[in-house]
Structure formats: C-alpha cells, structure tokens
Amino acid sequence: MWNEMGARAREAARQLAQTSDQERIQAICLMADRLECNSASLMVANSQDLQAARQAGLDEALIDRLHLSSTRIRAMADGLRALAGLPDPLNQVLEEVKRPNGLRIRKLSVPLGVIALIYESRPNVTADAAGLCLRAGNAVILRGGSEARHSNLFIAAVLRAALAEAGLMEDAVQLMDDPGRDGARALMGMHEHVDLLIPRGGKGLIDQVVRQATVPVLRTGEGICHIYVDRQADPGMAADIIHNAKVSRCAVCNAVECMLIHRDAANTALPLIAAKLLDSSVTIRGDAATQALVPQAQAADEGDWGREYLSLTIASRVVDSLEEAIAHINRYGSGHSEAIITNDQAAARRFLSQVDAAVVYHNASTRFTDGGEFGFGAEMGISTQKLHARGPVGLRELTSYKYVIEGEGQTR
Amino acid sequence: MWNEMGARAREAARQLAQTSDQERIQAICLMADRLECNSASLMVANSQDLQAARQAGLDEALIDRLHLSSTRIRAMADGLRALAGLPDPLNQVLEEVKRPNGLRIRKLSVPLGVIALIYESRPNVTADAAGLCLRAGNAVILRGGSEARHSNLFIAAVLRAALAEAGLMEDAVQLMDDPGRDGARALMGMHEHVDLLIPRGGKGLIDQVVRQATVPVLRTGEGICHIYVDRQADPGMAADIIHNAKVSRCAVCNAVECMLIHRDAANTALPLIAAKLLDSSVTIRGDAATQALVPQAQAADEGDWGREYLSLTIASRVVDSLEEAIAHINRYGSGHSEAIITNDQAAARRFLSQVDAAVVYHNASTRFTDGGEFGFGAEMGISTQKLHARGPVGLRELTSYKYVIEGEGQTR
Numbered sequence: 001m002w003n004e005m006g007a008r009a010r011e012a013a014r015q016l017a018q019t020s021d022q023e024r025i026q027a028i029c030l031m032a033d034r035l036e037c038n039s040a041s042l043m044v045a046n047s048q049d050l051q052a053a054r055q056a057g058l059d060e061a062l063i064d065r066l067h068l069s070s071t072r073i074r075a076m077a078d079g080l081r082a083l084a085g086l087p088d089p090l091n092q093v094l095e096e097v098k099r100p101n102g103l104r105i106r107k108l109s110v111p112l113g114v115i116a117l118i119y120e121s122r123p124n125v126t127a128d129a130a131g132l133c134l135r136a137g138n139a140v141i142l143r144g145g146s147e148a149r150h151s152n153l154f155i156a157a158v159l160r161a162a163l164a165e166a167g168l169m170e171d172a173v174q175l176m177d178d179p180g181r182d183g184a185r186a187l188m189g190m191h192e193h194v195d196l197l198i199p200r201g202g203k204g205l206i207d208q209v210v211r212q213a214t215v216p217v218l219r220t221g222e223g224i225c226h227i228y229v230d231r232q233a234d235p236g237m238a239a240d241i242i243h244n245a246k247v248s249r250c251a252v253c254n255a256v257e258c259m260l261i262h263r264d265a266a267n268t269a270l271p272l273i274a275a276k277l278l279d280s281s282v283t284i285r286g287d288a289a290t291q292a293l294v295p296q297a298q299a300a301d302e303g304d305w306g307r308e309y310l311s312l313t314i315a316s317r318v319v320d321s322l323e324e325a326i327a328h329i330n331r332y333g334s335g336h337s338e339a340i341i342t343n344d345q346a347a348a349r350r351f352l353s354q355v356d357a358a359v360v361y362h363n364a365s366t367r368f369t370d371g372g373e374f375g376f377g378a379e380m381g382i383s384t385q386k387l388h389a390r391g392p393v394g395l396r397e398l399t400s401y402k403y404v405i406e407g408e409g410q411t412r
Numbered sequence: 413m414w415n416e417m418g419a420r421a422r423e424a425a426r427q428l429a430q431t432s433d434q435e436r437i438q439a440i441c442l443m444a445d446r447l448e449c450n451s452a453s454l455m456v457a458n459s460q461d462l463q464a465a466r467q468a469g470l471d472e473a474l475i476d477r478l479h480l481s482s483t484r485i486r487a488m489a490d491g492l493r494a495l496a497g498l499p500d501p502l503n504q505v506l507e508e509v510k511r512p513n514g515l516r517i518r519k520l521s522v523p524l525g526v527i528a529l530i531y532e533s534r535p536n537v538t539a540d541a542a543g544l545c546l547r548a549g550n551a552v553i554l555r556g557g558s559e560a561r562h563s564n565l566f567i568a569a570v571l572r573a574a575l576a577e578a579g580l581m582e583d584a585v586q587l588m589d590d591p592g593r594d595g596a597r598a599l600m601g602m603h604e605h606v607d608l609l610i611p612r613g614g615k616g617l618i619d620q621v622v623r624q625a626t627v628p629v630l631r632t633g634e635g636i637c638h639i640y641v642d643r644q645a646d647p648g649m650a651a652d653i654i655h656n657a658k659v660s661r662c663a664v665c666n667a668v669e670c671m672l673i674h675r676d677a678a679n680t681a682l683p684l685i686a687a688k689l690l691d692s693s694v695t696i697r698g699d700a701a702t703q704a705l706v707p708q709a710q711a712a713d714e715g716d717w718g719r720e721y722l723s724l725t726i727a728s729r730v731v732d733s734l735e736e737a738i739a740h741i742n743r744y745g746s747g748h749s750e751a752i753i754t755n756d757q758a759a760a761r762r763f764l765s766q767v768d769a770a771v772v773y774h775n776a777s778t779r780f781t782d783g784g785e786f787g788f789g790a791e792m793g794i795s796t797q798k799l800h801a802r803g804p805v806g807l808r809e810l811t812s813y814k815y816v817i818e819g820e821g822q823t824r
Contacts, residue, residue: 014742018766097787103776105786112798113768191622195798210603211626216799237821244823330426352816354430356525364515364819373824374517374815375509386524386607386812387628388800400798403786404764407776409649411656412785 002186005141005174006193009114012171013139017111019168021088027166028131032080034162035127035155039073045154046123053147065122066148076124079378080131086377089136089395104406109399111137113195116187118143118209120201123151129200130159130173132380136398141194143176143184145201153177188213195400198393200381203308220381220393223253223336224308225366228325228351230342231262235269237363238341239276242314245339245365247280251310253382254337254369258305258315260325266293266318274316282312289318306332322347326354333357335384337366358384358391414598417553417586418605421526424583425551429523431580433500439578440543444492446574447539447567451485457566458535465559477534478560488536491790492543498789501548501807516818521811523549525607528599530555530621532613535563541612542571542585544792548810553606555588555596557613565589600625607812610805612793615720632793632805635665635748636720637778640737640763642754643674647681649775650753651688654726657751657777659692663722665794666749666781670717670727672737678705678730686728694724701730718744734759738766745769747796749778770796770803 016024035042046068053063068076095107115138117129126142133140144152156175163170176183187197188209198218199209210219227245229238245256261270266289274284274294284290285304286297297316304315305328319325329338339361340351348362359369371379371392380393389397428436447454458480465475480488507519527550529541538554545552556564568587575582588595599606600621610630611621622631639657641650657668673682678701686696686706696702697716698709709728716727717740731737741750751773752763760774771781783791783804792805801809 014766014768017768099785099787103780189623211601214623214626216628216797218799234821240821240823248824348818354426356426356429357814359815359817362816362818364817364822365824367824368515368817368822369815373511375511385628387630390812391815400802402769403771403781403803404774405771405776405780406760406774409646409652410776410780411652412660412777412779 002176002183003190003193005176006114006190008171009139009141009174010193012169013111013113015169016134016137016139016172019137021090023166023168024134024137025084027163027168028080028084028134030162030166031127031131031159032077032084034158034165035080036074036077038158039070042073042151042154042158043068043070045150048150049123049148058147062121062147066151068123068151072124076127079124079128083131083135083378086135086395089399094401101410102408103410106404107401108404109396110402112398112400114139114141114193115398116141116143116190116194116197118184118187118197118199118201118205120145120205121147123148123155125200126152126155126175127159128378129380130156132378132395132398134172136395138398139172141174141176141187143178143187146179149177149179185212188215191215198380218383218388218393219385220383221253222308222334222384223255223382224258224306224332224334225254225256225337225339226258226260226329226333227256227339227341227366228260228329229262229265229269229273230322230340230344230347231264232344232347233262233265233269233341234343235265235272238269239273241339241341241363241365242273243276243280245367246277246282246312246314248367250312254366255310256314256366257307257309258317258332260317260319260328261290262322262325263289263318263320270294270316270318277314280312282314284314284316286316287318290316308334322350326351329355329357336382337361337369339364339366358382414588414595415602415605417588418526418602420583421551421553421586422605424581425523425525427581428546428549428551428584431549433502435578435580436546436549437496439575439580440492440496440546442574442578443539443543443571444489444496446570446577447492448486448489450570451482454485454563454566454570455480455482457562460562461535461560470559474533474559478563480535480563484536488539491536491540495543495547495790498547498807501811506813513822514820515822518816519813520816521808522814524810524812526551526553526605527810528553528555528602528606528609530596530599530609530611530613530617532557532617533559535560535567537612538564538567538587539571540790541792542568544790544807544810546584548807550810551584553586553588553599555590555599558591561589561591597624600627603627610792630795630800630805631797632795633665634720634746634796635667635794636670636718636744636746637666637668637749637751638670638672638741638745639668639751639753639778640672640734640741641674641677641681641685642734642752642756642759643676644756644759645674645677645681645753646755647677647684650681651685653751653753653775653777654685655688655692657779658689658694658724658726660779662724666778667722668726668778669719669721670729670744672729672731672740673702674734674737675701675730675732682706682728682730689726692724694726696726696728698728699730702728720746734762738763741767741769748794749773749781751776751778770794
C-alpha cells in the first residue's frame with residue numbers, strides 16, 4: 001500500500017518535471033488562496049487535534065505549536081505566495097561547454113523527483129514543505145506526526161484539490177495517514193520511489209531516521225552552536241553578539257548553546273557578557289574558571305558540552321588558546337554554525353578555515369544562518385551533513401541536474 | 413577496531429583540510445614515483461593473488477583484471493601524475509554576496525572529509541581512488557576485494573610510505589584488511605566517521621551497499637543505456653552510433669544495452685544497423701517485429717528489457733512512438749546515459765527533457781559519458797542517483813562547501 005503511494009508520487013514527479021514555471025506558480029497561488037478561504041473549517045479540524053493533545057496531557061508549549069489561528073493560517077498562505085514569487089530553480093544552465101569534437105554539453109538543473117518528509121507537530125510544515133517541493137518541480141510524500149493528524153489531513157486535502165483545480169496531478173502532494181509507524185519505515189527503504197528523505201523535528205526523530213534509512217537522507221536541524229571570544233575580542237561586541245544569539249530566539253537551531261572565552265579575555269569580557277545574559281534571565285552553566293568570575297553561574301559538567309538546550313541556558317568554558325577552542329568545537333559541535341569574535345585577522349582566518357561547520361562567522365551572530373537572511377528565500381531546514389547540500393536547504397538545494405549533450409553523429 | 417580506523421581517518425581528514433594544494437600535489441607525485449620504483453615487488457605480491465585466483469578456479473577474464481604487469485603499474489603511476497596536474501578543487505569561491513546589513517557571505521569549496529570505498533577485483537582502483545580522494549583533500553578508507561588482497565596491501569603500504577615521506581599523515585589512506593565482511597558492515601553504519609561511502613563493482617555489490625548502508629552513499633556504475641532511433645533518423649548515423657556504443661567497448665557502463673526503433677524507421681534502418689552489429693559478432697535479442705526484419709535475431713523475452721549484458725549482446729525492440737520509447741527507457745533504464753537519433757528537433761527536445769537520466773544525448777554515442785570526455789579529468793565513477801552528484805564523479809564532486817561569513821558585530 002505504501003509502495004503504491006510511492007509509485008503514484010513517481011508518476012506525479014514525471015509529470016511535474018514537464019510543467020512550466022507558470023503552471024507551478026499558479027498551482028501554488030491556488031493552494032494559498034484555497035487554504036485561506038477554508039480557514040474556518042481548518043480551525044475546526046485543528047481543534048480536534050488540540051482537544052486530543054489536551055486529553056493526552058501534552059504540555060502547553062507543544063499545544064501552542066499545534067494551534068492554528070486565523071493569523072497563522074494567513075501566514076501559511078502568505079508563505080506559499082512568497083514561494084511563488086521566487087525565481088524558477090529549474091532549467092537553469094549551470095554549465096555549458098563545447099568539446100573539441102563538436103559535442104555541446106549543457107548541465108541543466110532538474111527536479112530531484114520524489115521527496116519524502118517525516119516531521120513532527122507544527123501543521124504549517126505540511127503547507128510549507130509541499131510548496132517548496134512543488135516550486136522545485138518535486139512530488140512530495142508527507143508523513144506528519146499523529147498529534148497533528150486532523151489538521152494535516154485537512155491541509156493536504158485542500159492542497160490536493162488546488163492542484164487538481166490548477167490542472168496538475170493531485171498526487172504531487174500525498175499525506176501518509178500512518179498512525180502506526182509502518183509508513184515511516186516503508187519510506188526509509190523505498191529505493192525505487194524516494195529520491196530524498198528529509199526528517200524534520202527533534203533530535204530523537206532525526207537520529208532515528210539517519211540511523212535507519214537506507215534511501216538518501218538529508219540531515220537537518222541539530223544546532224549545537226558555539227561562540228568563541230578570542231583574546232583580542234571587543235568585549236562589548238562579544239556581549240552583544242552572544243546575547244543576541246541566545247536571547248533573540250532561544251529554541252531555534254541557530255541559537256548559541258555554548259560560549260568559549262580565551263583566558264586572557266575572561267577577566268574583562270566574561271563579567272560583561274554574563275551580566276547582559278543574567279539580565280535576560282539566562283542560566284549560565286560554567287566551568288570552574290567561569291564560576292570564579294561569575295558567581296551566579298551553575299557548575300557545568302561533561303554533559304553540558306555539546307548539549308542543545310533550546311532554552312534560556314548557555315554553557316560557558318574558559319580556554320587557554322584558539323586551538324583549544326577549535327578542538328572543543330570540532331569535538332562537540334553539530335556542524336551547524338560557529339562564530340569567533342576577534343580583532344585579530346590571523347586568528348579569524350584560522351578559525352574560519354579549521355572549524356568544520358556549515359556556516360562559520362567572524363564578528364557576527366550565529367542567528368544569521370537562515371535562507372532568508374542569506375537572501376536565498378524560504379528553506380526546508382539547515383543541513384548539517386556534507387553531501388549534496390550544507391547550510392540552508394532552499395529551492396536550489398531541492399534540485400538535481402542532468403547533462404544534455406547534442407551532437408551530429410559523433411562516436412568514440 | 414574498525415571504528416578506531418574511522419577515528420584515525422577523521423583526524424587525518426582534519427589535517428588534510430589544512431594542507432596546501434602544493435603539499436597534496438607533491439604527495440601524489442611521490443605516490444606515483446614510489447609505485448613505479450617498487451614495480452617488481454608489487455608484481456611479486458600480485459602473483460600471490462593470481463596464484464590464489466587460479467587455485468580457486470576464477471575465470472580468465474577475472475584473472476586478467478587482477479593482473480598487474482609493469483605496463484599496468486606504469487599506467488597506475490601516470491594516472492596519479494595526471495591527477496596532480498588537475499586544478500585545485502578546494503577553496504574555490506563558488507558564490508559571494510554582500511548583504512544589505514554589511515555581512516559578506518562567501519561559499520567556499522571544502523573537502524567532504526572521510527570517503528570510504530568498497531570495491532572489487534582490479535587493484536589499480538586502490539591507487540586511483542586514493543589519488544582522487546587525496547587530490548580533493550579527503551581521507552579515504554579502502555575496502556578492496558579479498559581476491560586482490562596481497563596487491564592491495566602492497567599498494568596501500570607504498571602509498572602510505574609516500575604520504576609519510578611527503579610529511580602528511582599516512583592515515584589519509586587506510587586499507588581495511590577485512591577477510592570477513594565485518595569491516596564492510598562497520599563502514600555502512602559508521603556515521604561519526606564516514607561522510608560518503610562509494611561502492612564500486614558489479615551490480616550485486618552496489619545493490620547490497622545501497623540497501624544496507626545508512627551512511628550517505630553514492631550509487632555509481634550500473635549502466636542500462638538505450639539508443640532510440642526515431643522515425644526521422646538518418647539510418648547510417650544510427651548504425652554508426654549503435655555500433656560504436658556496443659562494440660567499441662562492451663563491458664563498460666556507458667555501452668548501449670538496448671536499441672528502440674520507431675516502426676516507421678524499422679524497415680530501412682533496422683537491417684542496416686543489424687548488419688553492422690552482426691559483422692562484429694554481436695548477438696541481437698529482438699521482439700517479434702525485430703525478428704521479422706532480422707532473421708538472425710534471437711527471440712527476446714521480458715528479461716531482456718532492463719538487462720545489463722556487459723557483453724556483445726544487444727536487445728532490440730520496435731516501438732510505435734517517441735512516447736513509447738521514452739516510457740520504455742524511464743521504466744527499464746538505470747538513469748545513466750540515453751540517446752535519441754533523429755533529425756526532428758522537436759522530437760529531440762521532448763526526449764532530452766522527458767528522459768530521466770544523468771546524461772541524455774541527441775545524435776551522439778552513449779560512450780561519451782566519461783569524466784575525461786567531458787573535459788573534467790579523472791573520475792570515481794558515474795553517479796546514477798540524483799542527490800549530490802549525477803553523471804561523472806570527479807574531483808569537484810568529491811568536495812562539499814562551507815559558508816564563511818564576515819561581519820563587524822552584526823546581530824539579528
């Protein structure tokens with residue numbers, strides 16, 4: 001049964017690959033319009049999920065993430081409209097050569113094909129992901145969490161009706177109603193029909209998919225980001241950047257989780273940084289050297305290094321050198337975003353070169369790791385793997401390419 | 413034990429990422445020189461493998477592939493020298509933007525990290541793959557076939573000594589001596605230490621790795637290539653191209669395995685194509701319509717469609733339309749290389765757009781699918797998957813990228 005869903009997605013992908021940019025744009029705009037004009041019914045479906053969540057005793061933060069207000073539904077529709085406004089990622093000539101034998105070789109961007117998504121809670125992901133996949137010419141199989149089941153089913157039905165209305169195959173967007181986990185398991189091994197599987201959610205979900213799936217996977221989402229305050233850092237800049245990277249939004253993957261302070265800078269910089277953080281009710285978990293300078297800091301233990309708090313908590317450690325900071329980051333980081341604050345250009349160059357992460361910063365907040373902030377538009381997440389895409393996964397990263405070769409009878 | 417090998421590779425990859433292009437070039441040239449001046453000893457090691465192969469009763473074609481003559485050893489060394497002459501794939505600025513907030517964002521090519529290779533028989537792959545990985549700044553773990561064990565151990569020892577002599581970590585190249593299969597199994601799940609696993613060999617090996625591995629895999633090698641002779645094809649050109657694509661080398665992945673002939677072209681083109689193939693002792697396995705025009709053709713059955721003969725055999729089928737040809741290819745092809753022969757530009761455009769393969773040709777032989785023929789230099793194989801790389805996997809495809817962002821204290 002799940003395999004048939006895969007086969008239908010494959011067929012829809014073949015047809016989608018032949019649509020024009022204008023057709024895909026129209027379909028996405030229709031999806032946005034139909035979501036908005038079904039706002040009231042969607043809220044009714046959503047209320048069933050909310051009620052079940054309350055009965056199951058889910059915590060308020062989780063229930064809030066599930067909740068769809070009319071404002072949130074409008075934002076979902078506007079997100080789709082913004083996608084429609086981005087440039088076509090397909091049929092771009094990425095490279096072109098004419099060989100001495102006369103062959104003309106062009107490398108053209110094409111859709112990936114069928115993308116599968118396994119995700120949790122927030123029902124707006126259903127519309128966002130469908131829109132991103134469709135804009136890049138891909139069919140999508142969505143496997144949402146059971147807690148958002150009624151909302152997801154309703155959203156998917158609206159999106160599919162809009163696709164049909166736009167004259168495209170509604171199987172370009174399919175939702176797996178998978179109360180057990182056999183659908184998710186099937187996706188992880190569906191080699192014939194799944195070109196890319198993206199897990200979106202907490203670390204537990206992502207780890208499980210990465211360790212079980214044998215189809216190609218894009219690992220996104222885990223952000224254990226560090227900011228290193230070098231010996232020659234401007235203490236005020238360090239305090240501003242660390243405060244911003246922790247406090248502006250603490251539950252996102254580009255928030256800072258650990259600060260590393262050079263011993264020579266600790267006396268002046270650490271009290272300043274700590275005061276600013278403590279003012280915003282941030283809990284600091286520090287090593288002995290941090291505690292000596294910041295009496296309010298709790299004692300950190302080994303479990304604090306490499307920990308993604310996703311809350312108003314930050315780890316702090318005093319290091320003896322740039323090398324020690326780099327080694328700490330390469331050991332405990334998740335390969336997401338890492339920053340150095342320094343006025344020493346040579347130190348910055350070493351840090352930027354030696355730290356192994358998707359995005360490395362000199363004198364800026366890790367919070368900028370975001371497709372929108374890069375000027376790339378909406379994104380599916382931040383890739384922390386090195387294969388295919390690293391950093392923001394936007395429309396371009398949801399494409400592949402093919403070589404098109406034209407000759408006049410050449411043989412080898 | 414295997415995991416420690418992975419950890420050493422990771423450490424070597426960190427150090428390699430910091431080497432200069434000149435250091436990597438020197439190491440590769442030393443590897444070439446040392447292989448050549450140890451030619452006699454390598455042949456002694458190789459003779460042990462040959463003797464074991466004969467005792468095991470392996471067939472002559474397989475024994476020939478195992479065999480290292482002084483000419484083949486020189487070719488191996490020259491292959492490394494050619495790699496040393498290719499442009500540096502690392503530290504290339506792939507993109508650069510200055511954002512309105514003053515952030516300077518550069519996308520730089522960087523090594524993938526640790527590449528693992530599981531491969532069969534030909535011992536020259538040991539040197540080729542090590543050279544390619546090293547040139548792109550990657551550490552490599554090589555898991556060769558047991559039939560080439562002595563040759564591989566000797567080659568790897570020479571390469572490692574050359575690395576040490578060049579002042580690089582010898583763990584940049586490690587050979588798994590894995591007479592059981594526990595090493596290969598360990599690699600397939602070594603998430604912490606393996607960034608990319610490439611299986612190289614027959615379909616059985618590749619399928620097994622793709623279906624078992626949970627680390628990122630690059631699927632290469634299977635080539636079920638078709639040539640479609642359209643209604644408006646030049647029969648002479650069709651005969652030349654099909655003959656070239658089958659006969660110039662029949663056991664390679666870019667050789668043609670099946671020809672599809674439009675019914676309207678069959679009467680004139682098929683006898684001409686068949687005569688040329690039969691002259692070169694090619695066996696034709698055709699459908700009833702083919703057999704009606706080519707009495708020498710054997711009867712094809714369902715098992716002939718989508719079959720990779722890798723020999724002087726070709727399947728032949730008469731189709732009623734371009735659409736039927738495209739549907740046949742998308743159903744039975746392996747996504748490698750597919751060609752149309754036609755003078756009808758509209759038909760060519762439809763074929764090039766609708767056939768889903770790494771390389772699609774108009775009026776040229778599928779045999780051109782090769783990194784060298786594209787002007788890209790040496791390659792690890794031809795990718796038939798869509799993620800990360802499609803078509804020739806050369807130095808550039810063995811890299812990843814990172815975003816380097818420079819600011820003056822920007823916060824979000």
